[in-house]
Amino acid sequence: MAKAPVMQRSRGQIATAYAPHSLFTFEGGRGACMALPTGHNMRQVLSNVTAHTIGEQIQEYFSTWADRATKGDNLSHDVPLELAVDKRVIVDGAVRVAIGEFEFQIPDRAEYKPFPLAFVCGRCGLYRNSRDANTLQRDAERFRSACPDGGARNCADDWEQLDVVLAHWSGAVEPITPEYRHWHSGRQEIQSINNCSNCGNDRFKLRRPPGPLGNWYFECVSCQQPRQILQRDRETLKTLGPLIDAKLAIWAEVNMEPVSYRASAAYYVHGDRLLVFQDDKYLAQLNDRQTADLERIISTQYGYPIASLDDTDRERILREAGRSKEWESYEQLRSLLRTVEMMPGVTAEMLEAQRGQIAKQDEEWAGSIFKSYAQAPESITAACRGRRDYVRKHDPLRMAVEHLTLQEEKLRGGEMADGKAVSVDVAILDAFLRPDGLSEADLRRQETASRQRLAGLGIAEMRLLRGIGICEYSFAYSRTSASPFVMRDKAGDAEMPVRLRLFDKVEVSDDSKHPILCSVQQNEGFYVKLDEDLVRQWLDANNIPLPPAASSVRLGGQLIENFHALQSDRNTRFTRFLDEYRREGALPRQAYPYVYTLLHTMAHHLIDTCSSMSGLDLGSFGEHLFVPDLSFLVYRRGTTMDLGNLSSMWRDQGDPDVGNHVLEHMLNPSSLRCGSESVCNHRGGACPDCVLIPENACVTRNELLSRSVLVGRGKPRFDSTQGHLVGYLDIAAGRP
Structure with a gap:
């Protein structure tokens, strides 16, 4: 057995685009391969609190995925748990993730193998395949002998690796093949049919007419009888075969579908990130x-x-x-x-x-x-x-203690090893943030102008933070969909479960463990805290109620109470995938979802502005919300050396007349316009033309966002109340 070759890429690429079981091609688009997990990566050393938190997050991820995937809306049968999540996290009929079976790895390298091992002759279209990469060379030597134009002597020997695979929401992926799996009702087992049903021949040509992949078909070499590309997922067929006999399941649940291995549907990596304290x-x-x-x-x-x-x-x-x-x-x-x-x-x-x-x-x-x-x-x-x-990522109590920890470790100051301040008020600049050549008088003018614009944005405090610890990791994958269910036309309105699968185990120190590709980084970011009095005025202007409380109680306490009340109602609770807030016009106005949407939209507005002025793309940013403290953190994501992009941007954009062009741009009404303005407003005020960012950079995959919370001109799509909102920026400007 030959050893799998190893490749090196950036850590971010290895943990995402080249994560285990992903499909890719090398430069030039030739040579399709599948990435494999490897035991040769160095171990990532994490603190106990970080490792424990990751374990809890993975457990919750699988549990909430299983809850959603097994709903099986409009199916005629219950969804077996093993079709929703990897069998290796199922113990006694429940989802239980054992963190001791995982190995934290630094994603420096990945192994890979050629895949798919399916080939077509460039001249005649003859289909040939190999079962294993280790026998590929020997099998390829026999491809020519099957040539329908006179055998090996006349073969063009022009073999092309197919760039299309068969994928299924169970997580399986296979080469395209004329083989056909069939459920034998009498024997209650799977049978494979490899030969032409008309003449018994086992050689086929692949015909690829222009148009969708669904138009492709095989043709028998002998009798030219066509054969559609139809394959059934082995595991799903084994599970649902008896239900198909009982007419409780349908073939659409089992059939695989052709997908280009370059398409995102062929592979979705799953992971998360957390602040490191x-x-x-x-x-x-x-x-x-x-x-x-x-x-x-x-x-x-x-x-x-x-x-x-x-x-x-x-x-x-x-x-x-x-x-x-x-x-x-x-x-x-x-x-x-x-x-x-x-x-x-x-x-x-x-x-x-x-x-x-x-x-x-x-x-x-x-x-x-x-x-x-x-x-x-x-x-x-x-x-x-x-x-x-509570879902961890939406738990306001967790946010509250994280904010307390951030306050002690970062916000209260201190110095880094190079002498730079850990935390700097963006109006009172240190030596590394001041524009070159400004006099003291100009610096005072700049500070005054910055404070004016912060007040115009309704921001009570904004600080540049250095050395923010971020841990990003990936641990599982799915195919055909990044969410726990998928719908297909042939299944009508039925939701079929997408299986979340672990990376396969690798040998680590005489043991087998599932790898978690884990990157720890220290980067810069902006901490922003909104003005509590203005937020209260904004809620009042939009008739959004708060729980009654004594005058000494801060808004954050009332938001925690409101969140707890929301969780007791199936229609308003915060689930991991926020399904309840995707429904149009379904919910009355409540304080916690609206403050969440306000903070989240303001964070995206800052990210969009920083991206345009720093040279970093939108996917290079991350965000973290502290809803009870009316605060958020926007930071640079990256596994390369921190080049000070954000501090350099702030220094370069400093101006005594406007304070800083970042703040000036955020205040400019045109910065919150949209190229699809009227359509975007009608659909909730959030689209790729305005406040959406890449889903892997967003804490909610772009849910609970709306420009209307900042500028009015509409309302979030979940809001059932008649009338437009009053924007927060209007309240900050004194024009309710």
Whole structure:
């Protein structure tokens, strides 16, 4: 068995375009191949908190994919779980991803093999194939002997590798072939038919008339009888064959379809990204065992009245209740934990077990003897304890603790190793952001002009951040669709499940593991925080209600309450794929979806502006939203050395008269116009001509976006309320 050849590309390419099981050609368009996973990549070393977070994200990704794919709307049968997700994540009938079976790899190289091994003679159209790359050379030597024009002696020997494959939403991909799989009802098994049904000949010519791939067909060499290209996916046929016999499944669910291997439908890579933090002090509160601590943090952060109990109070209350031994045992556990933490060689599992016992006692007390002291209001308690059902990427409580962590690690300043400030106010510039040759008077003018334009945009704070840690990874793939279901004309309005498949295992240190192609980068970005008073005015101007709250409660707390209420309704909840917000005119105005859409649209507006002024393409950016804090982060994505594109752009676009041309452009009304203006407004105010960016750069794959939240002239497509919105920029300009 020959070893698979290895190629090197950029890390971004290896993790996406050349990820395992993708189809590609080398430069010049010749030599079609399939990428393979490899065990030769170096291991990516990640912190425990980052590795744990990735594991949780992959588990949720598969679980939510399975939930959506198995809905099987308008099918006549239940969708088996194994047709929705890889069998290797199914344990006892449930989706369970074992992170111990994964290997984090730096995507530096990929193995590959020739694929498809199907060939056509350029002169006569004779079809030949090979079953394996290792036997291809030997098989190819026999291709000429099958020539219908006189055998090997007269063969033109002009073989062309086919550039079309057969793909299925199960994830399978095969060369085009005249072979035909058939379900034998009597034997309850799959049979293959390789010969002409008329004369029994096993040689065929491929005919490729102009037009769609569906017009291609095979023709028997002997009797010229045509044979349509029709192949059934083996795994799906095996599963649904009995249901087809019972007339509960249809052939359209099983049939493969011809696809050019250059088309995106042949392969979709799946992955995610997250911010990399150094400290998990706040992130640890997201653990189910520390819900009580999370409730206190959120209540304090968003201005809820809270009765705080220190250790003296808790000891007093327990002793007065005759539970002194419980407190003494609790103190012993904490003392033991402090001792164990100082011991060398202690594993993280041991520490976690010890902390779990302490957290369990805290939670028991919080729900019983300390309950009357109401450390957090009921609404926040309900939100914190209901978050088990929240999708991670849309969880406002996770956003809140991530923002707290970002605040401590980045926003509050500090210096990098090269002496540059970690965080710089875009109006009060450091030496690396100031335009060359400006006097102090010009710098003061520039600062004043920048602040005026920030106020005109309704931005309370905007900072350039350096050294933002970003982790991007890919771990699975699908075919024919990037979403959990696909619809085909021959199946009517039935939704067929698209299977999400893991990268195949590779040998790693005498073990077999699924690779996760993982890139960690340090890049620049812009942090933006909107003005809370203006956001409240904007919500009020558009008659968007907020949950009632005390005057001390910040808007973020009310948004968390509203999100929890939305999650209890199937029509308004935030699912991973946001299906509920794709329906036109289906939902009343609610605060959380609208603030989310406002922040998200403003982030895309900034990305579009930065792209046009920095020379970076739209796909070179990423975004992260912190909805309860009315903030977002726009950052440069890239696995190459950070060349300071964003800081250079800000310095080059500085101007004493306008502050900065980035802000000036964002304020210009023409920057939020669209080439498809009236049509775009009618469809929700978001299209490729205006605020959409490449889906792999967007946190929601371009959902919950609308220019109308900024400039009016319409409303988001999910809004069922009559009338246009008042734009946020109009509120900021003082013209409601």
